[in-house]
Amino acid sequence: xxxxxxxxxxxxxxxxxxxxxxxxxxxxxxxxxxxxxxxxxxxxxxxxxxxxxxxxxxxxxxxxxxxxxxxxxxxxxxxxxxxxxxxxxxxxxxxxxxxxxxxxxxxxxxxxxxxxxxxxxxxxxxxxxxxxxxxxxxxxxxxxxxxxxxxxxxxxxxxxxxxxxxxxxxxxxxxxxxxxxxxxxxxxxxxxxxxxxxxxxxxxxxxxxxxxxxxxxxxxxxxxxxxxxxxxxxxxxxxxxxxxxxxxxxxxxxxxxxxxxxxxxxxxxxxxxxxxxxxxxxxxxxxxxxxxxxxxxxxxxxxxxxxxxxxxxxxxxxxxxxxxxxxxxxxxxxxxxxxxxxxxxxxxxxxxxxxxxxxxxxxxxxxxxxxxxxxxxxxxxxxxxxxxxxxxxxxxxxxxxxxxxxxxxxxxxxxxxxxxxx
Amino acid sequence: xxxxxxxxxxxxxxxxxxxxxxxxxxxxxxxxxxxxxxxxxxxxxxxxxxxxxxxxxxxxxxxxxxxxxxxxxxxxxxxxxxxxxxxxxxxxxxxxxxxxxxxxxxxxxxxxxxxxxxxxxxxxxxxxxxxxxxxxxxxxxxxxxxxxxxxxxxxxxxxxxxxxxxxxxxxxxxxxxxxxxxxxxxxxxxxxxxxxxxxxxxxxxxxxxxxxxxxxxxxxxxxxxxxxxxxxxxxxxxxxxxxxxxxxxxxxxxxxxxxxxxxxxxxxxxxxxxxxxxxxxxxxxxxxxxxxxxxxxxxxxxxxxxxxxxxxxxxxxxxxxxxxxxxxxxxxxxxxxxxxxxxxxxxxxxxxxxxxxxxxxxxxxxxxxxxxxxxxxxxxxxxxxxxxxxxxxxxxxxxxxxxxxxxxxxxxxxxxxxxxxxxxxxxxxxxxxxxxxxxxxxxxxxxxxxxxxxxxxxxxxxxxxxxxxxxxxxxxxxx
Numbered sequence: 001x002x003x004x005x006x007x008x009x010x011x012x013x014x015x016x017x018x019x020x021x022x023x024x025x026x027x028x029x030x031x032x033x034x035x036x037x038x039x040x041x042x043x044x045x046x047x048x049x050x051x052x053x054x055x056x057x058x059x060x061x062x063x064x065x066x067x068x069x070x071x072x073x074x075x076x077x078x079x080x081x082x083x084x085x086x087x088x089x090x091x092x093x094x095x096x097x098x099x100x101x102x103x104x105x106x107x108x109x110x111x112x113x114x115x116x117x118x119x120x121x122x123x124x125x126x127x128x129x130x131x132x133x134x135x136x137x138x139x140x141x142x143x144x145x146x147x148x149x150x151x152x153x154x155x156x157x158x159x160x161x162x163x164x165x166x167x168x169x170x171x172x173x174x175x176x177x178x179x180x181x182x183x184x185x186x187x188x189x190x191x192x193x194x195x196x197x198x199x200x201x202x203x204x205x206x207x208x209x210x211x212x213x214x215x216x217x218x219x220x221x222x223x224x225x226x227x228x229x230x231x232x233x234x235x236x237x238x239x240x241x242x243x244x245x246x247x248x249x250x251x252x253x254x255x256x257x258x259x260x261x262x263x264x265x266x267x268x269x270x271x272x273x274x275x276x277x278x279x280x281x282x283x284x285x286x287x288x289x290x291x292x293x294x295x296x297x298x299x300x301x302x303x304x305x306x307x308x309x310x311x312x313x314x315x316x317x318x319x320x321x322x323x324x325x326x327x328x329x330x331x332x333x334x335x336x337x338x339x340x341x342x343x344x345x346x347x348x349x350x351x352x353x354x355x356x357x358x359x360x361x362x363x364x365x366x367x368x369x370x371x372x373x374x375x376x377x378x379x380x381x382x383x384x385x386x387x388x389x390x391x392x393x394x395x396x397x398x399x400x401x402x403x404x405x406x407x408x409x410x411x412x413x414x415x416x417x418x419x420x421x422x
Numbered sequence: 423x424x425x426x427x428x429x430x431x432x433x434x435x436x437x438x439x440x441x442x443x444x445x446x447x448x449x450x451x452x453x454x455x456x457x458x459x460x461x462x463x464x465x466x467x468x469x470x471x472x473x474x475x476x477x478x479x480x481x482x483x484x485x486x487x488x489x490x491x492x493x494x495x496x497x498x499x500x501x502x503x504x505x506x507x508x509x510x511x512x513x514x515x516x517x518x519x520x521x522x523x524x525x526x527x528x529x530x531x532x533x534x535x536x537x538x539x540x541x542x543x544x545x546x547x548x549x550x551x552x553x554x555x556x557x558x559x560x561x562x563x564x565x566x567x568x569x570x571x572x573x574x575x576x577x578x579x580x581x582x583x584x585x586x587x588x589x590x591x592x593x594x595x596x597x598x599x600x601x602x603x604x605x606x607x608x609x610x611x612x613x614x615x616x617x618x619x620x621x622x623x624x625x626x627x628x629x630x631x632x633x634x635x636x637x638x639x640x641x642x643x644x645x646x647x648x649x650x651x652x653x654x655x656x657x658x659x660x661x662x663x664x665x666x667x668x669x670x671x672x673x674x675x676x677x678x679x680x681x682x683x684x685x686x687x688x689x690x691x692x693x694x695x696x697x698x699x700x701x702x703x704x705x706x707x708x709x710x711x712x713x714x715x716x717x718x719x720x721x722x723x724x725x726x727x728x729x730x731x732x733x734x735x736x737x738x739x740x741x742x743x744x745x746x747x748x749x750x751x752x753x754x755x756x757x758x759x760x761x762x763x764x765x766x767x768x769x770x771x772x773x774x775x776x777x778x779x780x781x782x783x784x785x786x787x788x789x790x791x792x793x794x795x796x797x798x799x800x801x802x803x804x805x806x807x808x809x810x811x812x813x814x815x816x817x818x819x820x821x822x823x824x825x826x827x828x829x830x831x832x833x834x835x836x837x838x839x840x841x842x843x844x845x846x847x848x849x850x851x852x853x854x855x856x857x858x859x860x861x862x863x864x865x866x867x868x869x870x871x872x873x874x875x876x877x878x879x880x881x882x883x884x885x886x887x888x889x890x891x892x893x894x895x896x897x898x899x900x901x
Contacts, residue, residue: 089832092810106805106824106825106834107825108817108821108824108835112811112824127867130866132731132732138705139704142849142894142895143896157884159901161898162898163899184901224705229890256898268829
């Protein structure tokens with residue numbers, strides 16, 4: 001068995017893992033990336049549409065182009081080993097405080113690897129919620145796909161999943177797949193959304209549905225999937241006062257159902273490591289430096305919380321990696337205080353803050369509101385307020401809190417920072 | 423199947439009953455064919471089985487099914503040793519939540535005692551909570567049957583059939599018996615697709631369609647009523663899962679909605695019990711979710727809908743009277759009926775195999791033991807059950823053991839390729855054989871990889887790969 005030791009291991013070679021590994025290597029540390037697929041890039045490789053990189057590169061790139069920039073950076077970085085087609089399958093017991101991580105990587109190419117490291121970065125991304133998670137009744141025929149799986153079939157494997165499709169959920173992948181299926185020659189009969197507003201970005205509703213005349217059924221649910229061997233139809237019912245009105249159901253004859261009903265952080269390895277999870281995000285609980293409850297194990301990207309834009313993932317992963325470098329150098333900042341979501345806020349990441357440094361926060365609103373305000377309080381005292389023209393749960397909000405903004409605060413026992421939307 | 427010779431026995435239906443009968447008969451010098459209308463074995467009633475090895479207390483000693491349940495239960499340790507399927511005697515509890523329910527539990531206990539169930543005990547509240555700390559603390563008492571357990575039903579069926587095949591039994595899938603003629607002292611069984619086989623004896627183990635098959639033979643007329651059961655599967659590692667199978671006090675039509683910690687670490691809750699007409703109706707409904715969870719949480723309050731990874735429905739093949747119908751046909755010589763085998767059919771299956779063998783013998787079939795009969799199967803390596811060091815040994819032989827295809831359940835490419843080579847050529851067949859696609863992502867991440875392996879191993883085009891047989895092709899077209 002090949003045994004190797006590194007300063008850090010990065011789990012996942014998608015957008016978060018690549019950015020983190022490059023930044024750790026730039027800090028002068030040795031790092032290994034474990035990636036299941038044959039190539040780095042993760043889900044970016046199947047996102048052949050554009051819209052990536054507007055913030056990070058100030059360019060409009062496709063997913064593969066965006067990934068390519070980081071592949072190149074990693075290839076040029078010294079001290080990085082990339083293990084492709086390798087799954088971090090088993091996590092061994094900690095071999096003392098100096099080596100908190102022992103991981104067994106399973107691979108066809110490399111055999112079984114035993115990798116040790118002083119630090120780890122969880123960057124496994126997320127997975128799609130599926131039919132079972134949302135409980136769509138009916139039969140269980142072929143032709144029901146998660147949207148991301150269908151995207152992969154079309155864009156990488158070269159297969160059309162079906163000819164007449166209904167898309168359940170108006171998340172971004174679902175919207176993009178409505179357009180992609182139409183371009184590939186399939187008919188998209190509609191997108192069915194349980195909420196009264198679309199759950200993807202507005203630009204995607206315009207560019208992927210409106211431009212193609214694809215109907216969006218808001219406040220509707222699929223109440224039945226029909227078909228023995230292959231999907232034959234779905235029944236769609238309007239939602240009235242939160243309940244499906246089956247008496248007003250209509251039928252859409254189709255052979256394919258795509259589910260775009262949300263993403264969940266893929267935390268299996270995190271659980272094996274004993275990392276504590278945040279019920280609101282589904283990802284790990286992290287401190288101000290994005291370190292999990294297991295010392296030396298950090299988290300970033302969609303594994304930490306599901307982002308709207310890859311640019312934010314890159315930014316978060318680089319910041320996380322900077323903290324990993326400090327940790328490896330024995331300079332990790334321990335002076336931190338608690339962060340809590342306040343009114344109208346579903347979650348805030350991270351769950352602690354550095355009182356003496358810049359802090360970057362990401363949050364999601366619980367409400368849809370125009371002319372809203374973001375309010376930050378410490379121990380009940382307002383330290384920051386910002387106007388938000390429009391908030392909705394599907395659009396992430398971010399802000400930076402600078403040490404200067406905390407200057408002059410009286411010393412108090414409760415230093416909890418609370419973020420709310422008013 | 424162009425075969426001139428005549429089989430000694432044709433077993434119709436490759437569910438758990440047909441499989442157990444075929445394997446039992448494979449220990450004799452007989453030519454046997456096992457006929458299955460679906461694309462793979464275990465694709466009918468058995469695939470939705472709850473996977474419980476019952477404790478022998480639900481039915482009184484006068485029922486045939488109770489006798490076979492007790493006998494069958496006791497055969498599983500040996501079977502597991504020989505065939506290596508997942509099985510654990512985790513024990514079964516029946517929880518009473520009122521003094522009135524406790525009276526019903528006492529009746530079950532009497533059944534158990536009269537059936538001579540080993541180790542069965544009546545338990546008070548403290549004992550029940552000690553046996554299963556996750557039980558509703560309002561439990562007043564109950565029943566404990568330590569000989570009850572859980573099993574993976576598909577692996578059991580596949581193991582029986584593989585072992586039967588290793589001992590000479592032929593399996594014909596996609597063979598739907600559509601016509602039966604008596605010709606030169608043998609049955610001529612014609613399939614809907616034009617194939618035919620001849621056999622001197624036949625066993626009707628056709629499950630939901632046993633009534634139709636009986637009519638094709640010109641034998642007894644009876645009616646199999648499907649009774650639908652809907653089940654919900656909870657993720658492994660979910661909080662609050664019990665360690666023992668927990669039953670409520672039964673109703674007149676079913677054993678009730680129960681909580682089943684599966685042998686593979688997930689948890690099933692269900693099933694409902696609704697008589698329906700359509701033998702193909704495997705649809706699920708929204709209202710059952712609420713019914714099932716309310717009932718399950720009454721037993722184990724810590725269960726959560728948040729942990730559901732899938733739901734599915736299965737059909738029980740019920741007969742008027744409720745007992746199994748296992749007898750030589752009174753109308754048609756050389757035909758044995760094995761019909762109406764609902765719960766506890768899985769538990770009883772090995773005993774049904776012996777019982778049917780005896781009926782065939784009484785009907786004149788000569789049984790001569792095969793000296794070379796091998797009751798065991800070689801172990802199939804599964805990486806999720808092995809340490810990294812053991813997996814490394816395997817990768818030296820075949821590097822594909824290092825390729826993890828199904829991340830949720832830990833299934834390697836080598837295991838999937840082995841399943842295809844054993845004849846499991848559909849996505850569902852591979853799922854039931856290997857567990858790939860059965861975990862929390864329900865195939866979202868691994869299906870494209872399985873498609874690729876299936877296409878490579880079978881030479882099929884990817885568009886020809888099906889979920890469960892013709893008509894269920896997964897892909898629309900190549901771009």
